[in-house]
Amino acid sequence: MSQRPCGRFEIHKLTCVSLFIAVLCTSCMLRMLQPPPTPAVLDEQQLPTKVAIIPFVNKTTNPDAGKVVRKMFYNFFSSLNYRDLEPYVIDDTLRRNNLYQVITAGDIVSPRTLGQLLGVDAVILGEVRSLGKIYALVYSDNQAGLKAQMVRCNTEEVIWELEHTIHLEEGDVPLSPLGLATTVLKTAINHQQASHLRAASELCMQMVATIPNPPAVTEPPPKIQALVHNGAGRLLRPGNYLRVAMIGDQNQIASWSIPPLFADLPMREQKPGVYIGAYRVKTHDRLPNGRLIGYLRSKKSVGSQWMDTLGPIKIGEPTLLPSAISKDRILNADHSPYLVKDALVVKAGAKLTVAPGTVVWFQSLGLIVKGELHIMGTKDNPVQLASLGPSSWKGIFLVQSRKDNTLNYCTISNAEFGFRAAKSKVSIQNCQFHENVWGIVLEEGSTDISGSLIRTSAKTGIAARKATVSVEASIITENGSGGFLLENSEARITQNNIENNGSWEIKVLDNRGLVNASHNWWGNKDPRDGDIIGPVAIQPVLQKPINFFWHE
Secondary structure, three states: OOOOOOHHHHHHHHHHHHHHHHHHHHHHHHHHOOOOOOOEEOOOOOOOOEEEEOOOEEOOOOOOHHHHHHHHHHHHHOOOOOEEOOHHHHHHHHHHOOOHHHHHOOOOOOHHHHHHHHOOOEEEEEEEEEEEEEEOOOOEEEEEEEEEEEEEOOOOOEEEEEEEEEEEEOOOOOOOHHHHHHHHOOOOOOHHHHHHHHHHHHHHHHHHOOOOOOOOOOOOOOOEEEEEEOOOOOEEOOOOEEEEEEEEOOOOEEEEEEOOOEEEEEEEEEEOOEEEEEEEOOOOOOEEEEOOEEEEEOOOOOEEEEEOOOOOEEEOOOEEOOOEEOOOEEEOHHHOOEEEOOOEEEOOOOEEEEOOOOEEEEOOOEEEEOOEEEEEOOOOOOEEEEEOOOOOEEEEEEEOOOOOEEEEOEEEEOEEEEEEEEOOEEEEEOOEEEOOOEEEEEEOOEEEEEOOEEEOOOOEEEEEEOOEEEEEOOEEEOOOOEEEEEEOOEEEEEOOEEEOOOOEEEEEEOOOOOEEOOOOEOOOOOOOEOOEEOOEEOOOOOOOOOOOOOOO
């Protein structure tokens, strides 16, 4: 039985509904000012019945772009008169047949093979071209681009195809209901994620509207416009309420599921087309990466569903870590997730090892290492370190550690400093730093960085002062102030993709000598005046970007 939401939640959602009406009216006027996308509809005769949306190929530097855009596309597509397979069913089948990695890597698998394997008449194939912030001379915008096609399986003929890109300038009114919903949830998700979801929502809504829709066999399925919840970016412990609101056609039967925790929990229609539900977390509930799905069905059981795009639901009691580690300790996935309430200090002489698949959440401060640190993630089981909740944490600080510290296959996000090292030695390989204030900050030490992604820092991606740093086979992009900031540092920067950073790509201050930044990719054009500041050698430049491991 669903629980009645508290009064504050109801008032908040009622306010959202009023705002929805106003913005959707504005949306209609804005759409009149821009032409709709024009698809190529090549075969509209005898449209297929059952369709599978295959995992999208990710051609962006955003590691989540393929999954986010595919989910959003599926959400709008599910309201058309096709029978569609749920993405998790498709993915499980592809993984069992060793095809998931093949497809997401961009290799071709014939539609005929996919149709036989999945039992469908047609497949939708997609390639995400962009999702994120684009910096120009005097402005920045959030861009989303997708190339997609529907292909008949038995003949491999293209039925529909479209390549489309949308731009939302900073401050734009989001045109789609989900776009508006994400602006309401800025206390639960960060601004960067909200902007990406707005762009993906508008892109997919426009594209799906151009797909030929077969006549309904019975009545058409009810439409879902948006689904929001209060569980994004936080941990729900026993006694907490997970609350969800879904907006769609009125006078329908609404429910929601988080498998395997519960299925088809009813929602009540609080106002026409606004459905509210809640679940109180029980003592033994534990779900580190829950998948939330909303359903809207007619009285005749014709239905649509919406897959959550705000992020996994985290439910359960974490393993608390002490404030200090004075002897060697290993953190592993079996006792994960771990929670650090204040600061965790690894004392001199102690070694902290973080095993593959481990998740560590920080409530306010961060990790201070005076001893030795080894984060030992793998490609299939990376380590995750992040803030618990919408506010940022301080990050990882390595202090005067001359040991061979290592970070392998880990993701560090939403911190003031993703990683900061002072008078220390460290090797960073195959890691992701995103949505931090500063990505990596190095002072008076030596650091090797390879195979890593440093993106969407509010300030600088990699900053070094009186340090020795080597960066290769990495991506440095979408950092607000700039890519590199080097002061009196010895730097070797080669075989990287360095592009689309805010005010500069590399800035050098009072340097000891010429910085070697040759053999890098700078985007489709050579760096503009102002992109390279100070004594930096960039020639020769790469003629095409380097591909990296996270494009799966």
